[in-house]
Amino acid sequence: MTNIAQARIKREFKEVVKSDEVAACNITLELVDDKYNELIGKIAGPPDTPYAEGTFCLEIRIPETYPFNPPIVKFLTKIWHPNISSVTGAICLDILKDQWAAAMTLRTVLLSLQALLAAAEPDDPQDAVVAQQYKENYSIFEKTAKHWTAVYAGGPKSCPELDSKITSLKNMGFDENQARAALSSKGWDIERATEYLIN
Amino acid sequence: MAERLDGRSTLGNTSFPSSVGSSSGSEGYDHLQRVEGYDYEFVPPPDSKYECVICLLVLREPQQTKCGHRFCKVCIIKWLRESNKTCPVDNAKIVESDLFADNFAKREIQNFNVRCPNKSQGCEKIVMLNLIQKHIEDCPFGLIPCSNNCSDILLRRDLNHHLSSVCCYRQITCHSCSRRLTYNDLQKHEFDCPEIIVVCEKCDKQLLRKWKQHHENTECLKTVVNCMFQPLGCPQQMERQTMEEHMEKGLSDHMKMLCSEVVQISRCLGLPTGQNYNPTDNGSISDFQSLKKENNLRDSSLAEHGQEISQLNDKFREYERINRDLKQRVKYLESCIDERDGRSCNGIYYWKIKDYSKLRREAQLGNMPAIHSPPFYSSFYGYKLCVRVNLNGVDSAKGSFLSIFIHFLQGDFDDLLDWPFAGRIILSVIDQNSTADYRSHIVETLIAKPTLAAFQKPTTTRNHKGFGYMEFVPLHVLDKGQFLKNDTLIIKAHVIPNS
Numbered sequence: 260m261t262n263i264a265q266a267r268i269k270r271e272f273k274e275v276v277k278s279d280e281v282a283a284c285n286i287t288l289e290l291v292d293d294k295y296n297e298l299i300g301k302i303a304g305p306p307d308t309p310y311a312e313g314t315f316c317l318e319i320r321i322p323e324t325y326p327f328n329p330p331i332v333k334f335l336t337k338i339w340h341p342n343i344s345s346v347t348g349a350i351c352l353d354i355l356k357d358q359w360a361a362a363m364t365l366r367t368v369l370l371s372l373q374a375l376l377a378a379a380e381p382d383d384p385q386d387a388v389v390a391q392q393y394k395e396n397y398s399i400f401e402k403t404a405k406h407w408t409a410v411y412a413g414g415p416k417s418c419p420e421l422d423s424k425i426t427s428l429k430n431m432g433f434d435e436n437q438a439r440a441a442l443s444s445k446g447w448d449i450e451r452a453t454e455y456l457i458n
Numbered sequence: 459m460a461e462r463l464d465g466r467s468t469l470g471n472t473s474f475p476s477s478v479g480s481s482s483g484s485e486g487y488d489h490l491q492r493v494e495g496y497d498y499e500f501v502p503p504p505d506s507k508y509e510c511v512i513c514l515l516v517l518r519e520p521q522q523t524k525c526g527h528r529f530c531k532v533c534i535i536k537w538l539r540e541s542n543k544t545c546p547v548d549n550a551k552i553v554e555s556d557l558f559a560d561n562f563a564k565r566e567i568q569n570f571n572v573r574c575p576n577k578s579q580g581c582e583k584i585v586m587l588n589l590i591q592k593h594i595e596d597c598p599f600g601l602i603p604c605s606n607n608c609s610d611i612l613l614r615r616d617l618n619h620h621l622s623s624v625c626c627y628r629q630i631t632c633h634s635c636s637r638r639l640t641y642n643d644l645q646k647h648e649f650d651c652p653e654i655i656v657v658c659e660k661c662d663k664q665l666l667r668k669w670k671q672h673h674e675n676t677e678c679l680k681t682v683v684n685c686m687f688q689p690l691g692c693p694q695q696m697e698r699q700t701m702e703e704h705m706e707k708g709l710s711d712h713m714k715m716l717c718s719e720v721v722q723i724s725r726c727l728g729l730p731t732g733q734n735y736n737p738t739d740n741g742s743i744s745d746f747q748s749l750k751k752e753n754n755l756r757d758s759s760l761a762e763h764g765q766e767i768s769q770l771n772d773k774f775r776e777y778e779r780i781n782r783d784l785k786q787r788v789k790y791l792e793s794c795i796d797e798r799d800g801r802s803c804n805g806i807y808y809w810k811i812k813d814y815s816k817l818r819r820e821a822q823l824g825n826m827p828a829i830h831s832p833p834f835y836s837s838f839y840g841y842k843l844c845v846r847v848n849l850n851g852v853d854s855a856k857g858s859f860l861s862i863f864i865h866f867l868q869g870d871f872d873d874l875l876d877w878p879f880a881g882r883i884i885l886s887v888i889d890q891n892s893t894a895d896y897r898s899h900i901v902e903t904l905i906a907k908p909t910l911a912a913f914q915k916p917t918t919t920r921n922h923k924g925f926g927y928m929e930f931v932p933l934h935v936l937d938k939g940q941f942l943k944n945d946t947l948i949i950k951a952h953v954i955p956n957s
Contacts, residue, residue, distance in 0.1 A: 263494055263513060266494070266497070266513070267513055267514055270514045270515075271514065274514075324540065326512055326513075327512075327536060327537055327540040327541060328540070357542070358549075359541075360541075360544070360545075360546040360547065360549060361511065361512040361533070361537045361541070361546035362511035362512065362546040362547045363546075364514075
C-alpha cells in the first residue's frame with residue numbers, strides 16, 4: 260500500500276475512534292492487522308427499521324490508490340436488503356463506485372451504509388429477489404429482514420412461525436442456512452422452498 | 459517565497475527516513491514529488507478550513523478551486539488526473555487549470571505553531587511551521603543512526619557519548635599493549651595480545667603472553683621434556699624439575715650410551731679403537747701437544763706484533779699532525795716575507811712569473827684564466843696593491859693579447875692614506891735581452907681616475923674592480939722577443955702616488 264493511503268487510514272481510524280457515533284455505539288472500526296489495508300467496520304441497524312438492534316459487520320479493504328479510489332466494502336453479516344446481496348454481501352451504493360470523492364472517509368462510508376439500511380433503493384437493486392419482494396410484498400420483506408437480523412445480526416427474536424418452518428425443512432435434512440434462504444426467496448412457502456432446494 | 463518540501467521526513471519522525479520514503483510510484487506521479495499536507499501536531503489545532511480533505515493533513519501549497527474548496531497542490535492534482543474531474547467535496551466540474559494557489563492561507567499556515575515530532579523522545583519545542591524543518595535537522599532528540607554504522611539508533615544528543623563510550627566500533631586502547639583497536643575487536647585481541655598476563659597451565663606462574671613460549675621451552679619446571687640424552691637413545695621424558703634426579707639415577711645408563719656413541723664416531727673417523735687403543739703410546743697425541751705449544755708461541759708473537767703496529771700507528775699520526783702544523787707555519791712565514799718584500803720595494807715591484815708556458819696553457823684551457831702577483835706597497839706605509847695578468851687575454855682580447863691590471867688591496871695603513879688613489883702607475887713587461895742596449899721594454903703609464911671604483915679604498919681584501927690594459931701586448935710579440943727567458947716573464951709595476 261502506498262504511504263499516502265496508509266497514512267490517511269491511520270488518521271481516519273483515529274477520527275472514527277473518537278467520534279460521537281462510536282460513543283453512541285452506532286459505528287465502530289477495527290484493524291485486522293497493523294498494515295492498515297484491511298479493516299472490519301460495524302454498524303448498528305437503524306431504529307424503526309427491520310434491522311434495528313442488529314449489528315452488521317463489514318469487510319473493508321483499502322486499495323493502494325486510496326483515497327483517490329473508494330474502499331472495497333462488503334457485508335460479512337448476512338442481511339436481507341434490496342441493495343445488498345443476500346448471498347455474497349456485495350453492496351450496490353453509488354459512493355462506493357462512480358460517485359466516490361476523495362473528501363469521503365471511512366466514517367462517512369459507514370454512515371452512508373447505515374443510511375442505506377434505513378432507506379433502500381429497490382429500483383437500483385443488488386439482489387433482484389429481495390428487491391422484488393420489497394416492492395411486491397413489503398410485509399413479507401419486513402418479516403424476513405427482521406428474521407435475518409435476529410439470526411445473523413443479534414437482533415430481537417421476532418416470529419416463531421418462521422423458525423418452525425425452518426426447523427421442519429431442517430428435519431427433512433436440509434442445511435439451516437440454505438433452508439432459510441430458500442424460504443425467504445419463496446415467501447416462506449414450504450412447498451416451493453422444498454422444490455427449490457431439491458432442484 | 460519558496461516552500462520547503464519537508465513533508466517526507468515529517469510523516470513519522472519516530473521512524474527513519476528510509477522507512478518513510480517508500481513510494482510505489484506506479485501511478486506515474488513521481489514528478490509531482492508525492493508530498494501531502496503537514497503531518498505535525500499543530501498547537502493549537504488549526505481550524506478544519508486549513509485541512510486538506512484528501513490527505514486529512516494541514517494544507518501544503520494550498521490550491522483553491524473555483525467552487526471555493528482548498529486542497530494540497532499534490533493531492534488535488536492527483537485527484538483530478540485519476541478521477542472524473544470533479545471537486546472531491548461538492549462534485550462540481552473542475553479542471554486543473556481552474557486551480558489557483560491560495561497564498562493567503564499558505565502564509566497563515568506557515569505562521570502556525572507546531573510541536574516538534576520528537577516529543578515522544580523528550581523534545582518540548584514548539585516552533586513556527588516555517589522553522590520546524592531547521593529545528594528537526596538539529597533537534598537533540600531526533601533519532602539518528604550511529605555515524606560509525608554500528609546499527610544502533612540513538613538520540614542526536616547522545617551521539618557523542620555513544621561514540622566515546624558505547625559504540626561497538628569505537629576506538630579504544632588496549633591497556634596491555636597500547637594498540638588502538640575497535641571495541642568489537644578487543645575481545646578477540648585479548649586472546650592474542652602479546653603484553654597481556656597469562657598463567658602457565660603447567661606451573662601456574664603468571665607471565666606476559668609473549669614470554670610464555672620461551673618459558674615453556676626453557677624455564678617451566680613442570681613442562682615435560684625429553685632427557686638430554688634422548689639423541690643418544692634415552693627414552694625418558696620427565697618434568698624439567700626432575701631432570702637432575704634422572705641424570706643422577708641414570709648416570710650409568712647414560713655413560714653406556716655415550717661410550718657406544720664415542721666408539722662409533724671413532725670408527726667413522728678411522729681412529730684405532732678397542733683394546734689396542736692406548737692413548738699414551740700414540741704419536742698423534744704428542745704431535746698434537748707440540749702443535750699446541752707452537753700455536754701458543756705464534757699466538758703470543760702475533761699479539762706482540764699487533765701491539766707494535768698500533769704503537770707505530772700512533773707515532774705516525776703524531777708526525778702527521780706536526781707536519782701539518784709546520785706546513786701552516788711555513789705558509790704564514792712565506793706570506794710574511796712576501797709582505798715584507800712588497801713593503802720594501804718602495805713602489806717599484808718586479809714580478810717574476812715562472813713556468814710561463816705551463817701557466818699560459820692553463821689559461822688557454824680556462825683552468826686558471828688569471829694569476830695575481832704577491833702584494834706590494836707604494837711605500838713602506840703606502841698603498842697596497844697587486845698585479846693581475848691574464849696570460850691568454852680576457853674578453854675581446856682573449857687568445858691574442860696579454861692583459862695586465864692593477865688591483866688595490868686592503869692594507870694595514872689605509873686609514874692614513876688619501877682616497878681615492880691619485881697618481882700614476884707605470885706598467886712594464888721587461889725585455890730580458892742579455893745585452894742591455896738591445897733591451898726595449900714595453901711600457902704603459904696609467905693615470906688614476908678618481909671616479910673609478912678600482913681606485914676607491916678597498917672594502918674587501920682585494921678590490922675586485924681592477925684597472926689596466928686588456929690589450930697590453932700581443933701574445934705573438936712576447937713569443938718572438940726576449941721577454942721570456944728560462945720560461946719566465948717579468949712584469950714591473952711602478953706606483954707613483956701624487957704626494
